[in-house]
């Protein structure tokens with residue numbers, strides 16, 4: 001059982017992605033991003049579901065088969081392992097309550113999140129339209145958990161989005177661990193204002209409505225709140241969303257900056273919007289101005305530091 005630990009961000013991962021020799025052919029699919037960068041900040045909880053259900057290595061490969069609309073996982077020897085993989089997914093989901101994210105191996109009939117090849121039962125034809133059996137159970141049982149595939153993590157926007165969601169969920173889990181109170185909920189919501197706005201302009205206000213009356217039903221409202229928040233953060237924050245937030249933040253410094261500083265900030269935001277500079281450029285400038293002109297409300301905004309800067313995620317978006 002992986003209980004939540006506020007001191008460690010735990011991410012589940014397909015065992016082959018961290019170099020375990022668990023693939024059907026005895027190999028691995030080590031991910032450099034996971035093992036060399038992310039591993040410096042998080043604790044991985046590796047699992048190979050095919051090994052967990054007792055298939056050894058090397059082993060016959062598995063295929064997804066569409067039999068009258070039902071998805072089955074069958075080994076090359078014709079053994080049906082669907083139910084065992086499902087049970088493994090349910091079992092692991094029950095034990096993985098303390099995780100803040102999960103990284104799955106793409107294209108796998110067990111671990112793949114989407115576009116896994118599915119064969120027709122007749123033996124004729126196939127289509128990339130399935131979800132791995134183990135992954136489907138995890139997604140169903142842990143709907144809040146940020147999930148991503150190794151291949152998609154090579155895309156800077158998807159990578160940044162996944163890490164943002166992991167850190168946000170961990171922050172929420174810390175709040176729940178500490179104990180939910182109306183004032184803590186409001187403070188949490190206030191800290192996420194600009195991050196939420198970057199992902200969807202009106203989401204902060206809409207989520208705020210859920211917390212407008214916390215005199216009763218705090219737990220239920222908190223559940224609805226975090227579900228809405230994770231859905232919002234799963235939307236990609238594009239240049240338009242970030243530019244909107246940057247311009248809002250710019251407004252806080254209107255009366256404090258010289259005209260030369262104001263122009264430099266406006267130019268940097270414009271160059272970011274045009275794709276000439278990465279997001280890091282205007283954020284760095286704003287952080288600098290925030291140090292020069294302290295503002296407690298802005299300082300607490302997660303938007304400025306949603307994850308460790310050393311991950312260098314804002315260089316690429």
Ligand code: SF4
Nearest residue numbers: 015016048105108111
């Ligand atoms: S993709 Fe999943 S089932 Fe396949 S080797 Fe990796 S961890 Fe095991």
